[in-house]
Amino acid sequence: RLYNAIRTVTDKPILYAINTHYHWDHTNGNTIFHQAGATVVAREMTKEFMVNRSPRQEAFLRSRGFTLGDPPFLPQQTFAHETELDLGNQSLHLIHLGKAETDDATAVRIPAENCIVSGDTVMTGSFPIFGQPVMNEGLMANHDWINTINELRTYAPKCVLPGHGPLAQDAEIDLLLQIEAYFLTEVRKCVEQGMSLAELLAEMETNFPDWIRSIAEVWGTPRYAILRVYRGLIDDPEPGWQHLKPSAIPAADAEKxxxxxxxxxxxEAYRETAEEVAEGNDFGLAIAILKTAAEKFSNLPEAWTAYANLVTQASRSVSSVLEKGDFFVEAKKALNTALELDPDYAPAHLLRGYNHILSAYRNGDETKTGLASIYKALVNGLQGTQLAQAYFSIGLAHRTNGDETLAREAFAKAIAADARFMPAQLANMA
Incomplete structure (x- = not known):
């Protein structure tokens, strides 16, 4: 997508692709730019992290529902702390200002424009994510990141292009510093008072100030910030904080x-009851009802698929992409069980394929795996709304891959299968 966007404004050669840090969302396009003739540039530490931290990072992201494709192409040109790239009419100054979201953070100064490309040292527009959940990095209960931002500010840039979000001016950077200082202070207070993690979460989440609650959530969340700082204050042999995080799937009241x-x-009575409860937005209780049903009718693939479908629907109740992963993991387990019981069960293949393609559409990932599941579902028989969902999924895959003609053909087939299937109608109008 980035390459195509560049080509809408210039046809000049792309000389360099710079990795500001090792995270997948900042390196996974390396192959595309390398094939276009660019030299991939990064710090030596970034290249090292891309190799050594890749298996753990990849396993985590796949568990969250991401389809990553091949490992990123490794940097060809590396440097220790700083270097310059000559573009002919101007130069780029690549420099490590200090630890930020990652230890290998690189900033790119454009002196001629008085601007800095910060990577994830600066994030705007939504709640920042303070490091990979399965790594010891980021806001680890110290002021390293704050110090790095202050170092960046010594250059007095006219603007900062962040790793995520709109251009950053002083107000956006001030807010980021305010967020970091708040969580560093408040989490430490709770830990020093001897609170358990459960007590700490309850105390802080109940008393967030309005300015924290007002920040949109896409990747990061206030809970993630708490867990990140908390992890830096305790001894734990397991890297990161993901293993400490309570599930985002809401719990049900046992009596209810x-x-x-x-x-x-x-x-069928369980299914109808769960649907009724879900209509009242009590997803915790609805999920618990269908989980009880799946365990009671454990040899029924329909039960496990219905449970997976409801869990998938409930993922829409959380805003963070990573929090949705808790739902996707649970749904995947249920679908695996359904297909172990009946390898040809079409509704399970349909839901598995739909979930995969939807993730690919959102994240720019590969669609082949999802399409394979959809075609298995079609071979094993679908009709009505399920047939419409299958063709809608195929259309979404084609749209993800940039083939709008095939996408619209598939959406038309979905509408023909079920004229009331609104997702296909909306997609066809886009």
Whole structure:
């Protein structure tokens, strides 16, 4: 997508692709730019991290529902702390200002424009994510990141191009510093008072100031910030904080669950009850009802698929892309169980393919795996709304791959299968 966007404004050769740090979302396009003739440039530490930290990072991202494709192409030109790249009419100054979201953070100064490309040292527009959840990095209960931002400011840039979000001026950078200082201070206070993690989360999340609550969430969340700082204050052999994080899937009240299920006998009754509860937005209880049903009717692939479908729907109730991963992991387990019971069960293949393609569409990932599941579902028989969902998924895959003609053909087939299937109608109008 980035390469195509560049080509809409210039056809000049692309000389360099610079990795500001090792994270997948900043390196996964290396192959595309290398094939276009660019030299991939990064710090020596970044190249090292791309190799040594890749397996753990990849495993985590795949568990969150991302389809990553091949490993990123490794940098061809590396440097220790700083270097310059000559573009002919101007130069770029690549420099390590200090630790930030990652230890290998690189900033790119453009002296002629008095601007800095910060990578994820600066993030704007939504709540920042303070480091990979499975790594010891980022806001680890110290002021390294704050010091790095202050070092960046010594250059007095006219503007900062952040790793995520709109251009950063002083106000946006001030907000980032305010967020970091708040969590460093408040989490430490709670830990020093001897609170457990559960107590700490309850205390802080109940008392967030309005200015914290008002920040949009896309990747990072206030809870992630708490966990990041907390992890830096405790001894734990496991890197990162993901293993400490409570599931984003809401829990159900045990008494309410018993009240709604103790008289149910047939699976269909469980399904109808769960749908009724979900319509009232009590996804925790609805999920618990269908999980109870799946465990009770454990040999029924329909039960596991219905449970997976509801969990997938409930993922829309959280805004963070990474928090949605808790739902995707649970749905994937349920679908695996359904397909172990019946390898040809079409609705399970359909949902697996749909989830994969939807993730690919959002994140620019590969669609082949999802399409394979959709075609298995079609071979094994679908009709009505399920057939419409299959063709809609195929259309979404084609749109992800940039083939709008095939996408619209698939959306038309979806509408023909079920004229009331709104996602296909909306996609066809886009």
């Amino acid at each position: 669950l018993h009240e709604r299920t103790h008289e149910l006998e047939e699976f």
